Amino acid sequence: MKTQEYINTAENELLHTYNRFPLVLDHGEGVHLYDTDGKEYLDFAAGIAVCALGYGNRAYTEALKKQVDTLLHTSNLYYNVPVIEAAQKALAASQMDRIFFTNSGTEAIEGAIKAAKKYAYTRDGHAGHEIIAMQHSFHGRSLGALSVTGNAHYQEPFEPLMPGVKFAEFNNLDSVKAQITDKTCAILMETVQGEGGIYPAEKDFLEGVRALCDENDILLILDEIQCGMGRTGQMFAWQNYGVKPDIMTCAKALGCGVPVGAFFMTQRVADKSLAPGDHGTTYGGNPFIGAAVSAVFDQFEELQILSHVNEVAPYLAEKLDALVEKYDFLTAHRGMGLMRGLVCTIPVGQVASKALENGLIVITAGSDVLRFVPPLVITKADVDEMILRLEKTFSDCH
Numbered sequence: 397m398k399t400q401e402y403i404n405t406a407e408n409e410l411l412h413t414y415n416r417f418p419l420v421l422d423h424g425e426g427v428h429l430y431d432t433d434g435k436e437y438l439d440f441a442a443g444i445a446v447c448a449l450g451y452g453n454r455a456y457t458e459a460l461k462k463q464v465d466t467l468l469h470t471s472n473l474y475y476n477v478p479v480i481e482a483a484q485k486a487l488a489a490s491q492m493d494r495i496f497f498t499n500s501g502t503e504a505i506e507g508a509i510k511a512a513k514k515y516a517y518t519r520d521g522h523a524g525h526e527i528i529a530m531q532h533s534f535h536g537r538s539l540g541a542l543s544v545t546g547n548a549h550y551q552e553p554f555e556p557l558m559p560g561v562k563f564a565e566f567n568n569l570d571s572v573k574a575q576i577t578d579k580t581c582a583i584l585m586e587t588v589q590g591e592g593g594i595y596p597a598e599k600d601f602l603e604g605v606r607a608l609c610d611e612n613d614i615l616l617i618l619d620e621i622q623c624g625m626g627r628t629g630q631m632f633a634w635q636n637y638g639v640k641p642d643i644m645t646c647a648k649a650l651g652c653g654v655p656v657g658a659f660f661m662t663q664r665v666a667d668k669s670l671a672p673g674d675h676g677t678t679y680g681g682n683p684f685i686g687a688a689v690s691a692v693f694d695q696f697e698e699l700q701i702l703s704h705v706n707e708v709a710p711y712l713a714e715k716l717d718a719l720v721e722k723y724d725f726l727t728a729h730r731g732m733g734l735m736r737g738l739v740c741t742i743p744v745g746q747v748a749s750k751a752l753e754n755g756l757i758v759i760t761a762g763s764d765v766l767r768f769v770p771p772l773v774i775t776k777a778d779v780d781e782m783i784l785r786l787e788k789t790f791s792d793c794h
């Protein structure tokens with residue numbers, strides 16, 4: 397089949413929930429992707445911050461193949477070794493005490509919400525607690541996750557959603573304070589807002605929220621689904637601030653392409669939280685995802701991903717700053733590590749589409765942000781090449 401035939405067929409089969417770019421991807425190598433016509437693309441999207449190791453990392457793919465030949469699935473009625481090892485590595489990296497593996501980010505959020513509600517229920521002897529979430533946040537598409545996603549446009553058709561959710565303004569401590577009541581059980585936020593437009597939490601804000609939580613026995617839930625797993629130069633973004641959550645969610649790069657998420661908690665929370673019968677999953681934490689997560693953590697160590705990110709990210713930041721200086725239609729640059737956004741006054745969707753013609757994959761965030769979430773293994777030479785292809789794209793857009 398030719399590209400256009402694939403696209404036409406897909407549009408007749410798949411539910412139309414995405415306006416996809418007209419690109420049929422076939423394979424990847426390093427930080428490059430190739431379409432079914434053999435055209436090469438430099439990938440600065442990583443499957444939406446998922447493919448942290450890029451493509452074709454042999455140690456990772458061999459670990460997956462080995463597990464495929466050994467055992468894929470057992471259910472959670474039994475133990476399995478790969479997930480025990482994966483949990484050990486994830487807990488060591490996060491300084492958390494307990495982990496529950498899910499199949500996606502949105503399910504990790506669901507679990508985190510239930511964990512917080514159960515904690516408050518055990519403590520107070522009754523239900524009816526509230527959660528404070530942030531405006532312009534994104535936590536996923538299931539009804540629970542949608543209920544804490546601060547975007548009226550996403551929510552409206554599906555109302556009524558989960559009750560007991562209040563929204564505060566991100567990076568505004570007074571706004572959070574104003575939403576606290578004696579029913580508040582948790583404050584939930586992304587450490588760096590992703591879909592909303594790449595907004596890092598300010599240090600004072602995060603410290604202030606932590607203090608509010610401590611004063612009122614409220615749980616701090618940090619969503620590290622996009623900003624976690626080394627993207628900001630620490631394994632988890634909150635480690636840059638020294639502000640530890642009580643519950644944390646992770647997904648995207650956790651499996652580097654194998655669908656897996658997780659929610660983590662401290663022992664203090666676990667002691668009063670989910671118990672047998674309260675939560676479960678058929679697939680979650682099976683041997684296959686265990687092998688994947690384990691291999692990801694091993695590769696992070698082997699390739700010293702964190703120090704690599706800390707070396708390349710300032711270079712990318714410098715180059716993006718220079719673009720803001722150079723072009724009138726670029727008004728700001730925000731971000732941390734290898735999670736960056738350029739604010740554009742020209743339509744960002746058009747830039748992302750044009751970039752494909754120049755062999756560059758970038759995505760958007762919010763309504764006016766070009767988002768850069770490349771594989772964490774990119775080099776400075778890849779950054780130079782990206783800037784070249786991006787500037788060519790800018791000249792095409794004018």
Ligand SMILES: *Cc1c(COP(=O)(O)O)cnc(C)c1O
Pocket residue numbers: 500501502503505534535536537586590591619620621622623647648657
């Ligand atoms: C992607 C994302 C989610 C949802 O994860 P899925 O795997 O798509 O369900 C939740 N929170 C944040 C911050 C995300 O970036």
